[in-house]
Amino acid sequence: MxxxxxxxxxxxxxxxxxxxxxxxxxxxxxxxxxxxxxxxxxxxxxxxxxxxxxxxxxxxxxxxxxxxxxxxxxxxxxxxxxxxxxxxxxxxxxxxxxxxxxxxxxxxxxxxxxxxxxxxxxxxxxxxxxxxxxxxxxxxxxxxxxxxxxxxxxxxxxxxxxxxxxxxxxxxxxxxxxxxxxxxxxxxxxxxxxxxxxxxxxxxxxxxxxxxxxxxxxxxxxxxxxxxxxxxxxxxxxxxxxxxxxxxxxxxxxxVRRIMKRNIRWRIGMFPSSRQQAVVSEAMVLQPPKGRFFADPFVYTHDKKPYIFFEDYDFTSRKGTISVATYSDGAFRLLGTALNLPYHLSFPYIFEHDGVTYMVPETCGNRSIELWKCTEFPLKWELDVTLMTNISAVDTIIFKHGEYWWLLTNIDRTDGQSHCDELFAFFSDSPRSTEWTPHACNPIVRNPMRARNAGIVVSPSGEVIRCAQYQGFCHYGKGVSLNRIEELTPSTYVETDGEIHYANFLSKRHASMHHWHHQGGHTVFDFAYME
Missing domain, CATH: 3.40.50.170 (Formyl transferase, N-terminal domain)
Structure with missing residues (x-):
């Protein structure tokens, strides 16, 4: 009853x-x-x-x-x-x-x-x-x-x-x-x-x-x-x-923008620091070729060398793949495609567990959250396990905090209308689990100023900075905030709001920035403007 x-x-x-x-x-x-x-x-x-x-x-x-x-x-x-x-x-x-x-x-x-x-x-x-x-x-x-x-x-x-x-x-x-x-x-x-x-x-x-x-x-x-x-x-x-x-x-x-083929093209910047003010003076830029854009970069250090995994979007096919580049001797070098599937891919979040390198790309086009395992670094990957199915989720991050592994993702509950408004948390004993327990306060963030994941920074001491997108009116990726997770348990979530950083350094129309990641002494971010 x-x-x-x-x-x-x-x-x-x-x-x-x-x-x-x-x-x-x-x-x-x-x-x-x-x-x-x-x-x-x-x-x-x-x-x-x-x-x-x-x-x-x-x-x-x-x-x-x-x-x-x-x-x-x-x-x-x-x-x-x-x-x-x-x-x-x-x-x-x-x-x-x-x-x-x-x-x-x-x-x-x-x-x-x-x-x-x-x-x-x-x-x-x-x-x-x-x-x-x-x-x-x-x-x-x-x-x-x-x-x-x-x-x-x-x-x-x-x-x-x-x-x-x-x-x-x-x-x-x-x-x-x-x-x-x-x-x-x-x-x-x-x-x-x-x-x-x-x-x-x-x-x-x-x-x-x-x-x-x-x-x-x-x-x-x-x-x-x-x-x-x-x-x-x-x-x-x-x-x-x-x-x-x-x-x-x-x-x-x-x-007029469509007739003149004026696209907003994303590029990737990198500098050897976690300081926001270093963007203008120290950033090296990975430029996409004509007809593509590069976005959602994650940097992963392997053999003391930075590897950048990112969304490689083709305007003709209107689909993203996951590509890899490295940086050495003052220049970027494209290594090839790490993942190309029948559906759109982006946000290739990389982490390590028990000596194995894993990737959680955005696979919303397949209505799933998938965990991929690296079999030969950096270009060969195989599907390890599907963490969740029949779900419209994007920009998933997985990390260890306290006694649990945590999965933070942006779920759309309105039939594909928006993934930017709510952040959901789940926890489990293993990152390879197919049974994730929802957080008691889901959605844990209910504000489009800070809900959508834009990367993560985890310090050696375990401090977690969750990067978040800020969206504007008719302006996707208006800025990025770096927010400190103060408390994360199965029943509580406390986050200190960080300052919102805008792409003012560009001084161009429709300047945008919507991703930030730091690992191994390198920081990567993306930025865009109207061409």
């Missing part, structure tokens, strides 16, 4: 697909039972948009919806919520706006009420509805109670990140309790950004419910940083027109 009785509060029967996804998750959960559908009826406090705003945003929505993937169109398409209920026995309780209906809801004996979309119920009305109170998501800092323009302002203002918050509603606005706050890289178009916001909001609720079921609801969420801005007003006609003008300029710029 399920432990918690949950009620869903909506403002009408016809609701978008992301709300239906919430229903499906609750139906299949082991701990939560949908015990009521609460439907507000009648006019609410939220004013309907003016006719001009409605017309402009309606036209904009119809245009942008055509560019959405099928999954995201489904998230925004409406259907009758009553048809999603697990059975006809689930009560559907119509409510009126105003301080009425408390007794009818209280009589249901709910443990929790989750508000989906715009809530027109008053705080007085919701008081006493459920033992654990009322949860509510808010988007874009417009208001706690609205989702109509979720994700719009971040695209309009070209902000790097879009934030979603989960609240427990209090008797007054200043008494609302912030349960969780997360963000993601702002998408180029409003509706795509909105779909991402709704998807992330759902995952925040799922994670909070699972924590509640594990009786950990009193623990603070990892990477909880207050990023609130001033409350934003709903957009008006001028905002819609200005948005269209801005998007037209952006699209035209992208088209």
């Amino acid at each position: 399920k432990t918690y009785r949950v009620g869903l509060l909506v403002d009408g029967y016809e609701q978008p697909g992301w709300m239906h996804e919430m229903v499906d998750w609750l139906i299949h959960s082991q701990d939560f039972d949908i015990s009521a559908l609460l439907v507000m009826d009648g006019p609410g406090a939220e004013k309907p948009p003016r006719l001009g705003v409605k017309a402009l945003f309606g036209t904009l929505s119809r245009f942008e919806s055509r560019m959405l993937p099928a999954k995201q169109r489904q998230m925004l398409s409406c259907g009758d919520m009553r048809q999603r209920m697990p059975s006809a026995s689930v009560p559907v309780l119509p409510l009126e706006v105003g301080d009425k209906g408390q007794d009818a809801v209280a009589a249901l004996g709910l443990d929790l009420v989750i508000t989906l979309g715009a809530s027109r119920a008053t705080r007085t009305q919701m008081r006493g509805w459920a033992r654990l109170g009322v949860w509510q998501l808010s988007y874009s800092d417009i208001a706690v109670s609205t989702s109509r323009y979720a994700g719009f302002w971040e695209v309009f203002q070209r902000q790097d990140h879009t934030t979603v918050k989960l609240w427990r509603v209090g008797p007054a606005p200043e008494q609302d309790e912030l349960l969780d706050q997360r963000s993601f890289n702002t998408e180029v178009f409003w509706l795509k950004n909105q779909a991402r916001a709704f998807s992330l909001g759902n995952f925040m609720v799922y994670d909070a419910l699972q924590a509640l079921a594990r009786a950990r609801q009193s623990e603070p969420a990892p990477e909880m940083q207050i990023m609130s801005g001033p409350r934003r007003a709903d957009p008006v006609e001028w905002d819609s027109a200005a948005y269209i003008a801005r998007q037209a300029w952006l699209i035209s710029d992208l088209i």
